[in-house]
Amino acid sequence: MSGGLILLNPGPVSLSPRVRAALGRANWCHREPEFAELTRGLNRRLSGIHAALAEDYESVLLSGSGTAAVEAMLASFAPDSETTLVLANGVYGERMAAMLAAHGKPHEVLEGPWIAGPDLAAVEALLDRSPAITHLAAVHHETTTGRLTDLGQLGKLCRRRGIQLLLDAVSSFGAEAIEGATWSLKALAATANKCLHGAPGASFVLASHEAWCGPAQRAGSVYLDLRRYHETQRSSGYSPFTQAIPAFFALDEALAELTAAGGWISRQAQYRERVAVVESVLTSLGVTRLLPVEEGSCVLQSYRLPASITYETLHDRLKAAGFVIYAGQGGLAQEVFRLSFMGEIAAADLQRLCTALREVIAGA
Ligand SMILES: *Cc1c(COP(=O)(O)O)cnc(C)c1O
DSSP states (O other), rough: OGGGOOEEESOOOOOOHHHHHHSSSSOOOTHHHHHHHHHHHHHHHHHHHHHTTTTTEEEEEEEOOHHHHHHHHHHHOSSSSSSSEEEEEEEEHHHHHHHHHHHHHHHHEEEEOSSSSHHHHHHHHHHHHHHEEEEEEEEEEEEEEEEEHHHHHHHHHHHHHEEEEEEOOTTTTTOHHHHHHHHGGGEEETTTSSSSSSOTTTEEEEEHHHHHHOOOOSSSTTOHHHHHHHHHHHTOOOOSSSHHHHHHHHHHHHHHHHHHHHHHHHHHHHHHHHHHHHHHHHHTTOOOBSSSSSGGGEEEEEEEEESSSSHHHHHHHHHHTTOOEEOGGGGGTEEEEEOOOOOOOHHHHHHHHHHHHHHHHHHO
16 A cells, blocks of 8 residues: 555655666665766756756755755855845745754844745845845745745845845755846755655755855855865765765656656646646635645645545545645644645546545545
């Protein structure tokens, strides 16, 4: 049963047969040239996924979940003697603030309600008041609610004011539009096992050439100091520490599948189709979205729990039918359930999901 589960939680995702098979590809040592070559190839392909980043951004790979990549980005690129403003409209923004605190980096936090986006007027006011702020840390897709941050507006503000953007793109990279200089993007962090459909264990940070060449910040960590990785990965492809080699194999295969499927734009279209299929059923059952359509991502949606059913019952009945869904977090735990549309989901499985949703919700 558990082997056949379809994961509708926001990572890890259900793997395709090809990606799963790649996990067992071979016994490789991370100090041998074939692994260095694989690493170099993966970095090259990762920086090419979003055209706007292809020329001016370089990737490094590390082993750890998406959180490791976000923390490594902040440790390595958030300044020690200037201030980083964190926009927190959900769990992941709050987590970035906790990371900066743990690393002893000067920061301010602009918290907002989870069901609203960042307040740009408040950002401007804070920047006016605090000239020490030179960096902004934001979450592209706040997976807490499914909100896609309007980086067109926020990026413009950053550029106009000379603020450098550090972006948690863990649940958007590979499925939502990402710009580089237009957003004043210094670096972003992402992972293999969300929109790229790889396995957990490999994550990466893309940063501009200028960021890699600029003054080093005190990383406050040995393992998460990205400059160590960059120094060796960019030249020879070697990494300072043992990498999660099976997860790298899986990422290699997952990127081949992404390219064959037509890249991130096709992936976005595929997610949108999945959302449309499931949402037509939910709508017919009277289930509504937490956020307006135009504020949501293509990756994940939060839906209001019908009064007739608790989250636990919905979860357990759907799991018995073969699907793992996700609870709301914090104050939304009793109000919403979340469905993520990433990973390998066959059309027949989507139809089975629709049937299961009808039976479980209409029967409640
Ligand atoms: C999933 C997620 C993370 C954390 O990733 P892990 O792989 O669970 O460590 C960070 N930020 C966002 C926006 C996410 O969706």
